[in-house]
Amino acid sequence: xxxxxxxxxxxxxxxxxxxxxxxxxxxxxxxxxxxxxxxxxxxxxxxxxxxxxxxxxxxxxxxxxxxxxxxxxxxxxxxxxxxxxxxxxxxxxxxxxxxxxxxxxxxxxxxxxxxxxxxxxxxxxxxxxxxxxxxxxxxxxxxxxxxxxxxxxxxxxxxxxxxxxxxxxxxxxxxxxxxxxxxxxxxxxxxxxxxxxxxxxxxxxxxxxxxxxxxxxxxxxxxxxxxxxxxxxxxxxxxxxxxxxxxxxxxxxxxxxxxxxxxxxxxxxxxxxxxxxxxxxxxxxxxxxxxxxxxxxxxxxxxxxxxxxxxxxxxxxxxxxxxxxxxxxxxxxxxxxxxxxxxxxxxxxxxxxxxxxxxxxxxxxxxxxxxxxxxxxxxxxxxxxxxxxxxxxxxxxxxxxxxxxxxxxxxxxxxxxxxxxxxxxxxxxxxxxxxxxxxxxxxxxxxxxxxxxxxxxxxxxxxxxxxxxxxxxxxxxxxxxxxxxxxxxxxxxxxxxxxxxxxxxxxxxxxxxxxxxxxxxxxxxxxxxx
Amino acid sequence: xxxxxxxxxxxxxxxxxxxxxxxxxxxxxxxxxxxxxxxxxxxxxxxxxxxxxxxxxxxxxxxxxxxxxxxxxxxxxxxxxxxxxxxxxxxxxxxxxxxxxxxxxxxxxxxxxxxxxxxxxxxxxxxxxxxxxxxxxxxxxxxxxxxxxxxxxxxxxxxxxxxxxxxxxxxxxxxxxxxxxxxxxxxxxxxxxxxxxxxxxxxxx
Numbered sequence: 001x002x003x004x005x006x007x008x009x010x011x012x013x014x015x016x017x018x019x020x021x022x023x024x025x026x027x028x029x030x031x032x033x034x035x036x037x038x039x040x041x042x043x044x045x046x047x048x049x050x051x052x053x054x055x056x057x058x059x060x061x062x063x064x065x066x067x068x069x070x071x072x073x074x075x076x077x078x079x080x081x082x083x084x085x086x087x088x089x090x091x092x093x094x095x096x097x098x099x100x101x102x103x104x105x106x107x108x109x110x111x112x113x114x115x116x117x118x119x120x121x122x123x124x125x126x127x128x129x130x131x132x133x134x135x136x137x138x139x140x141x142x143x144x145x146x147x148x149x150x151x152x153x154x155x156x157x158x159x160x161x162x163x164x165x166x167x168x169x170x171x172x173x174x175x176x177x178x179x180x181x182x183x184x185x186x187x188x189x190x191x192x193x194x195x196x197x198x199x200x201x202x203x204x205x206x207x208x209x210x211x212x213x214x215x216x217x218x219x220x221x222x223x224x225x226x227x228x229x230x231x232x233x234x235x236x237x238x239x240x241x242x243x244x245x246x247x248x249x250x251x252x253x254x255x256x257x258x259x260x261x262x263x264x265x266x267x268x269x270x271x272x273x274x275x276x277x278x279x280x281x282x283x284x285x286x287x288x289x290x291x292x293x294x295x296x297x298x299x300x301x302x303x304x305x306x307x308x309x310x311x312x313x314x315x316x317x318x319x320x321x322x323x324x325x326x327x328x329x330x331x332x333x334x335x336x337x338x339x340x341x342x343x344x345x346x347x348x349x350x351x352x353x354x355x356x357x358x359x360x361x362x363x364x365x366x367x368x369x370x371x372x373x374x375x376x377x378x379x380x381x382x383x384x385x386x387x388x389x390x391x392x393x394x395x396x397x398x399x400x401x402x403x404x405x406x407x408x409x410x411x412x413x414x415x416x417x418x419x420x421x422x423x424x425x426x427x428x429x430x431x432x433x434x435x436x437x438x439x440x441x442x443x444x445x446x447x448x449x450x451x452x453x454x455x456x457x458x459x460x461x462x463x464x465x466x467x468x469x470x471x472x473x474x475x476x477x478x479x480x481x482x483x484x485x486x487x488x489x490x491x492x493x494x495x496x497x498x499x500x501x502x503x504x505x506x507x508x509x510x511x512x513x514x515x516x517x518x519x520x521x522x523x524x525x526x527x528x529x530x
Numbered sequence: 531x532x533x534x535x536x537x538x539x540x541x542x543x544x545x546x547x548x549x550x551x552x553x554x555x556x557x558x559x560x561x562x563x564x565x566x567x568x569x570x571x572x573x574x575x576x577x578x579x580x581x582x583x584x585x586x587x588x589x590x591x592x593x594x595x596x597x598x599x600x601x602x603x604x605x606x607x608x609x610x611x612x613x614x615x616x617x618x619x620x621x622x623x624x625x626x627x628x629x630x631x632x633x634x635x636x637x638x639x640x641x642x643x644x645x646x647x648x649x650x651x652x653x654x655x656x657x658x659x660x661x662x663x664x665x666x667x668x669x670x671x672x673x674x675x676x677x678x679x680x681x682x683x684x685x686x687x688x689x690x691x692x693x694x695x696x697x698x699x700x701x702x703x704x705x706x707x708x709x710x711x712x713x714x715x716x717x718x719x720x721x722x723x724x725x726x727x728x729x730x731x732x733x734x735x
Contacts, residue, residue, distance in 0.1 A: 003731075011557055066728075067730070067731055069731070069733055070731065070733045071732065072721035072725075072726075073710075073721075074704075074708045075629065075633075075704075075705075075708045075709060078633075078638070078704075079632070079633060079635075079636035084636075084637050084638045084640070084641055085634075085635075085636030085637045085638065086635075087633075087636075087637040087641045087701075088641075089641075092689070092693075093644075093693040093696075093697070094689070094693070188725060190721070190722060190725055192721065198721075198725070198729055198731065199725075199729065205606075212549060247635070247636075248636075249636065249638055249639075250637070311718055312722070343708075343718065344707040344708050344712075344713055344716045344718045345703075345704045345707060345708025347707070347716065348700075348703035348704055348706070348707040348716075349700050349703060349704050352684075352695075352696055352699065352700075353607070353699065353703075354606060354607040354608075354677075354680050354684075354699045354702075354703075355606055355607065355608075355609035355677055355680075356609050356610060358607075358608075358609070358699075358703065359608070359609055359611045359715065362611075362707055362715060362716040363715065363716065363717065364715040364717075365716040365717050365718060366716075366718075391640055392639065393639060395638075395639075395640050410615060434685075434692060454539075455689070456689050457689045457692035457693050457696065458692060501686065518646075
């Protein structure tokens with residue numbers, strides 16, 4: 001019964017959970033392993049290491065939110081559960097970055113899509129980065145294991161209308177589509193995955209691996225910001241961290257020193273490179289924070305003749321990979337097609353506008369449908385990715401130049417999305433671009449999209465998938481960690497999150513992070529126990 | 531931060547703010563970084579609690595100037611979504627500005643700094659006139675003038691202005707349309723009642 005609240009029970013049973021806001025004096029803590037981050041990577045690592053008998057401390061900058069806090073309300077959820085209160089953007093402001101910041105990380109707020117790393121991607125890594133041990137056959141058991149751990153199954157219920165439009169449009173045009181596997185157990189099909197699952201159905205890190213670690217005596221400290229890994233000669237000696245007050249933002253002045261034999265960075269593809277850069281971790285080839293990938297996303301909305309109610313129902317259940325690998329793995333930019341949920345705040349943030357135009361658009365929300373295209377970046381020489389850097393205050397930023405190669409893919413994606421929407425019966429279609437209008441037929445939309453200037457800010461761009469920045473590879477001159485997430489130069493440092501991907505994935509990344517972290521943690525547990 | 535040196539360096543940049551340098555720096559997205567913080571000292575006072583609505587809300591980021599800016603912009607951004615009845619209209623605007631303030635508090639220091647530069651640029655008379663091309667101070671700006679300003683920044687070929695347009699409209703739209711009292715404007719009935727009735731977090735003890 002999914003209403004049994006795992007977190008309340010655990011807290012009552014004596015889990016070691018500390019809210020950084022309650023700390024009143026500086027202190028030093030010690031463990032076998034300190035893990036920074038509690039998302040897909042950190043949670044998996046914590047559970048596996050704790051179950052093997054190692055003493056584990058989990059450090060989370062965000063706060064612990066769970067069922068009691070998940071009230072299906074955008075305005076309370078976005079500020080508390082997302083990085084920078086949902087205002088995170090790329091350095092030039094042109095790309096909105098959706099990323100979790102809470103216990104469970106992005107798995108607490110994602111839309112539950114659970115894809116294996118495509119074989120094409122794994123084979124490309126093998127050939128291009130010398131990652132032979134990550135070939136599809138070798139990875140298959142790890143995907144199997146994580147699919148079971150997180151209850152991942154293709155969505156068995158009917159897709160909601162929003163997703164069904166993608167399915168119908170693809171069907172009519174002869175484009176392939178498939179059902180999305182979701183990590184849910186007893187899902188109520190409500191549609192509020194993005195603001196914290198209200199029914200405990202979502203099997204993200206918050207309700208699986210983090211409780212699994214805490215059941216095995218791991219210590220979770222949330223509201224604690226990892227400032228710096230401090231080296232002693234060639235090893236990390238300790239992590240320096242700052243406690244935050246109950247607002248989750250303001251440092252209280254209390255510092256915590258965390259000593260351990262081994263450190264695992266799992267703070268996301270923006271957070272981990274930021275932490276390593278702040279710490280001055282040895283980087284002889286200047287690789288930390290390079291090759292940062294985001295699956296750049298553009299969107300197209302449509303007004304349908306029948307009600308869509310895009311705010312209700314499992315947000316993502318249908319996808320199309322028809323255009324994802326069709327140009328070859330390193331050909332013209334490919335894109336995966338999915339659907340976003342549209343609640344009022346999200347919709348009003350995605351659709352750029354003001355005044356009469358905006359309210360007329362918003363008034364049609366119940367009839368509105370949207371498709372998003374996720375571009376596969378990092379596979380072509382003209383898609384080298386972005387860079388993670390540090391602001392004056394030490395916080396990380398993403399600088400992501402959109403290259404002509406990607407603009408070409410984004411324009412083709414606009415075409416495809418509009419074509420599919422008209423094929424599914426759309427009355428009118430509106431690409432998310434400052435110079436676009438509503439178009440009432442495919443021919444008009446087609447010629448308009450051909451003319452749209454593909455420029456920063458004018459094309460509305462998003463990312464919900466941050467990857468790379470501490471890429472893995474056999475050659476230390478072009479990577480930060482090896483194929484097991486072990487740092488090339490610091491023997492007691494591992495990276496277990498999406499930052500180790502040497503390219504983007506070409507699919508929503510949570511299962512890729514779970515599987516690689518499980519594989520690398522099993523190895524790490526063996527090493528640390530001997 | 532050393533205020534003196536910041537004011538000096540920003541003043542120097544400010545002196546070079548003409549259309550040509552603007553185009554140059556604007557492409558780098560760095561204009562706000564250097565030019566406008568000079569005004570922070572002029573407008574950095576927080577409004578006293580109790581000046582809005584029932585006074586129970588204490589502003590944490592927006593200054594009195596910022597509040598006047600949004601009082602001028604919201605009628606153009608939200609347009610006919612705002613109630614016509616004067617008291618209800620005042621309440622809707624004030625409540626939206628409070629939610630904007632609360633939202634910005636959660637943006638954290640880095641994005642707050644960016645917004646401070648944007649708001650200061652719009653509030654400081656010289657830059658309001660030369661950069662935003664808004665001739666009157668915000669309390670005297672008409673709805674038509676506010677709309678024209680928004681359209682200029684939306685259609686501008688300067689990416690930085692587009693970015694400013696997106697920032698202003700996005701934080702306003704989210705704070706307005708995302709709020710329960712205005713869900714009906716987007717035909718959103720709210721979370722399904724049967725689920726609310728069944729879930730423990732909605733039951734009052």
